[in-house]
Amino acid sequence: MTKPEAKDLSHHLSVEARSRKNSPLKSAFKYYNLPGMTFLGGGLPLADYFPFDSISADVPTAPFANGIGAQITKDDKTVVEVHKRKEFNSKDISDVELSRALQYGHTEGQPEILNFLKEHTEMVHKLPYSDWDLISSVGNTQSWDATLRTFCSRGDSILVEEYSFSSALETAHAQGVNTIPVQMDSEGIVPKLLATQLDQWVGAKPKFIYTICTGQNPTGSSLSAERRKEIYEIAVKHDILIIEDEPYYFLQMETYTSDVSARSKKAVHSHEEFLKAMVPSFLSIDIEGRVIRLDSFSKVLAPGLRFGWIVGQKNLLERYTRLHEVSIQCPSGFTQSLTNGLLQRWGQSGYLDWLIGLRSEYTHKRDVAIDAIAKFFPKEITEYVPPVAGMFFTTGFDASKHPKFEEFGRDPLKVEAALYERGLEQGCLMIPGSWFKSQGETTPKQPEVPTATSPNHIFFRGTYAAVPLDALTVGLEKFGKAVELEFGL
């Protein structure tokens, strides 16, 4: 069965994206390397003058029998070695030689690493339309900036999760884009309320909905397959795009159980089990080419690679490429040669092994955090949903139960601030949820939408990612104590 082609959605492009022209110099480049032609057209430095003759990296060997965090030993390491000249590189491996990686060109990314990622993407997401593509970026922060530049002009509106990554909201604000919140509950965006919001929308529709749908920052929530389908249908109905920002997608875990003995039985082992356990992405249900997916190695390999990729329909990605040509150009050549070198040596199979290893590590961290909350936080007042993905958990409280709620003028934010300070006093810092609250509004204002949570609900975001496990337990014991003291329990 041949897959359908993406729908033409170019009417969503921003003024800036529409007005980009191809460089006239491009027409000359067809003569580059033509036999008999002396090409004096391009200002490229000779690779002879690149001072890096070869680079190498020591990396662990798949399938990581001792876990992905184990110290590499002499007997258990793979060496990624990449030379300036192609002829010195391994004949069996598709490396990106430095004379190419460190030269101008390949704005979309080097073909070897793009091919690896396309194969991986097809395996994980099985896109239902034919003319999709994948280009590199320097990480999701930049992909998000490029997305806003590509689709939004000053004064446009977008939909965002009611609580969202504050830096992502700030990116939009500075560009003059209104970030209109969509109601969430503990499982993320509530489709019914999104439908109401768009059905009663006044004025120019929002350009797209921006969602960190798996292991959401800050709430730790993950959208179920059912909700994704409903949201997709709403996006189709109202002709808006979906931007899925998915740095945490591969930090999906086993579901939490308080029964310690049952935990080991839940772990996935085979590649097939692992792929099946992944929640379906928006990309995987996108029959129209309406989804732009922002993907990244930051949480999976390392943030400092500054390598992300954008998946979506070819026609829209072409506009990103024109933007990248006149801004970032492409990710670092070292990053491309070394990361590609790593992936080619691990293979698709070894990369899945790495992701399975990550899943196991994060499941364990999450378990330790939730165990500590269950143990140290006062049960009668603490709300929490064990996350199934990502780096974050939240603990929620009913601010009206605070003894000084009346004295605070019934202001839940004052309760939140008091608890934050009490946490610091006890020696544990978690971030107040209100710091992530999206505040945008259109002019004129949109009609009210029912709220999914009580106005007195407050929450704090914590992470289990960056903290040693014993410190995590100690920290949560301290914050639990702060809750007790503050709520007079």
Next chain:
Amino acid sequence: MTKPEAKDLSHHLSVEARSRKNSPLKSAFKYYNLPGMTFLGGGLPLADYFPFDSISADVPTAPFANGIGAQITKDDKTVVEVHKRKEFNSKDISDVELSRALQYGHTEGQPEILNFLKEHTEMVHKLPYSDWDLISSVGNTQSWDATLRTFCSRGDSILVEEYSFSSALETAHAQGVNTIPVQMDSEGIVPKLLATQLDQWVGAKPKFIYTICTGQNPTGSSLSAERRKEIYEIAVKHDILIIEDEPYYFLQMETYTSDVSARSKKAVHSHEEFLKAMVPSFLSIDIEGRVIRLDSFSKVLAPGLRFGWIVGQKNLLERYTRLHEVSIQCPSGFTQSLTNGLLQRWGQSGYLDWLIGLRSEYTHKRDVAIDAIAKFFPKEITEYVPPVAGMFFTTGFDASKHPKFEEFGRDPLKVEAALYERGLEQGCLMIPGSWFKSQGETTPKQPEVPTATSPNHIFFRGTYAAVPLDALTVGLEKFGKAVELEFGL
């Protein structure tokens, strides 16, 4: 003598740059690493899960006795080795360990490489004011994009060289910024005409003047010290900024002489001679903090490092940093660790040796190109000025001398197109000058400025950078033949 502080020029900031806010999360980060505090605030992955345990690179050893293009041998190489953990790194060298380089943070760049570049910048440019700073970027293309975002709003005007890098012009156009040409002659911008243009300016003044002042792309011209001073004074008078885009600054050469035997005598050898031979930058005469300098390793080490840096007054650079936090974040960690590792091992002295080596290579390439033009191009009709910097040379012609000039309706562009095609037919491609022509205009139009060159002047841009020397000579012989054929000589 204490240096003066920069003038407050914040009124030049764009709407976007003004509206950027600090993240509230920043206030929490002061508690990071505080004794007794469990910090659950940040979503950083553990360095244990970075699969890169150590990286290394083979680079040539300063002072590059056999030239900078010589093949590295076993006996003549320096190994840059950087480990994940600080304790495994060399104790005598300021390396950037991978656990830091590959983690989030340090938007401005890693301190070690910034310090090296600041010391280098002070040595070369001796800035006359005190509160200057330097931050990293992912190359001048991105620095330029960030500069436009930081100072220009849609509808603003900027001044650019009449012929400029077409990709840089395109960046401005897509952002809705008008690029108004400034008259040039064979030595670059003509200060007197710039003064006239600004004195008679109608409406909102341009935000800044953008200049590739050394080895200009496409004309190959370089502004003299005198012209730079005059232009700076004009910028002060009219309160406009100067953006100096200087990727070719260290591709300055000896002046050309046709006397081959005299060439070797002209080469600089000592660091002192070398630094003295550099044309003074706008930065070096900037007493007000009115100059933003865009600098890069692309032409000096390799384009694929994607590492540039921006020099200017602290207050203005802070706005770039806020932009970088929500876009590129910072250059690749591999790039920072390896490039810093290289520079720390070479030292300031070794880096100057490298630049002296580059000077010698480019002088030789330029000489070969100019020798070939002198030999193969018809003298009676070819105008050329041997460049003193950069990768480009131009050959100019009086279109009115073309036999079909009348038949072409006295249109010099038709002569240019005919000569381009004739070049291709003969087997040599050079880029028509009109492809770089800046076309912007304001509404209402500005009063006419006298032109510095004849309207019938056409030119072609060639490069000696990317071509082996024998091919360069052969190519120019072919283009010389094309000129003869086209002009009926």
